[in-house]
Amino acid sequence: MRTGGRVVIVNPREKETSKLQNYSLDKERSYPVVKANTLVQKARHQLTAKELKLVDFMVSKVREDDTGFKPIETSIAEINQVMSFGRGSKNTDETIKALLALSNKGFWLKIPNAITISRWLQTAKIDENGKASLQLDPQLAPYLLKLVESKTGHARFSLADVVVLKSKYSIMLYELLMSWRGSMGVNGHPDEFLEYFGKSDMKWWIFNGKILTPAINEINSKTGIKVHYATRKQGGRTVEVELDFKGEFSQEQWDQMK
Structure with missing residues (x-):
């Protein structure tokens, strides 16, 4: 084959080795x-x-x-x-x-x-x-x-979904949602979420902007689920947080998670 005016000779064994390595890597991440x-x-x-x-x-x-x-x-x-x-x-x-x-x-x-x-x-x-x-x-x-x-x-x-997530809070949120996959979501008081993430001393609005929203965005952009976030307020204060999600997995992936 030719590229950039040069002749490149590809060793069939190297190509086959690369395929096997990629297969092994995909297999390890599929567990x-x-x-x-x-x-x-x-x-x-x-x-x-x-x-x-x-x-x-x-x-x-x-x-x-x-x-x-x-x-x-x-x-x-x-x-x-x-x-x-x-x-x-x-x-x-x-x-x-x-x-x-x-x-x-x-x-x-x-x-x-x-x-x-x-x-x-x-x-x-x-x-x-x-x-x-x-x-x-x-x-x-x-x-x-x-x-x-x-x-x-x-x-x-x-x-594989854990591999692509960079933030510890994205990983924690993803795993929390997976533990509630039967109901496809989780809801609770803001204090419960703050405690789960180890941020009990943080103001909710700061936590929401710096931790929760970025975690949701990363999960939505990199994994097989799409998270929807909503809150209920009372007297100007957030009193309930609701997170639900839709799966974008193949049927085989969903079957594996049952």
Whole structure:
């Protein structure tokens, strides 16, 4: 073939290798992330966007018939490629640091009559060649294992949608909506949304302009759903927030999320 006046010879093996790599990447991103609604809706944490994505990467490795958490054998290069974190030594170092930070971060879960304090990552072993062995914390088992079989209410979505979202608030909102996909929306008092996003000390109008609206816009422009946002006011104050969404998935994608 010709381009720019030069003859370019394409090696058929390189072309085939590229196709296989793209297929493998698409396959990895197509795996579902499945979490109990309780974990999505009730867990309170302060994770960064990268840490949220690392959690979802690990959860996507959990299979429906797993009875326990198996070590996730991967590499920093694979994580960076699947999650679009970028290549090179700088991005490698940043992902390793994010895993270290994640291993030291926990979350608290408020359930009836109790508060449970847990963490996401039990162990992370990374060798000098970048090979990694990751282990989810066993306390996550009730929220990640056998959810379909037990008919526990759960959020189910494609890892690919998480990959394209840049803001941590977009990821959190997307997952919250997926946990309410049966009713295609969620509504509540503004204070409930502020608490969910860890912004209880922020004024609603600031939160709405700086966090909620940009998150909705990013979800609408990058994922398979379109979010509609409405509020109800009383005496000039917002007293109720309603978020509903329409899916733009194929029938196969919807079936996978059931």
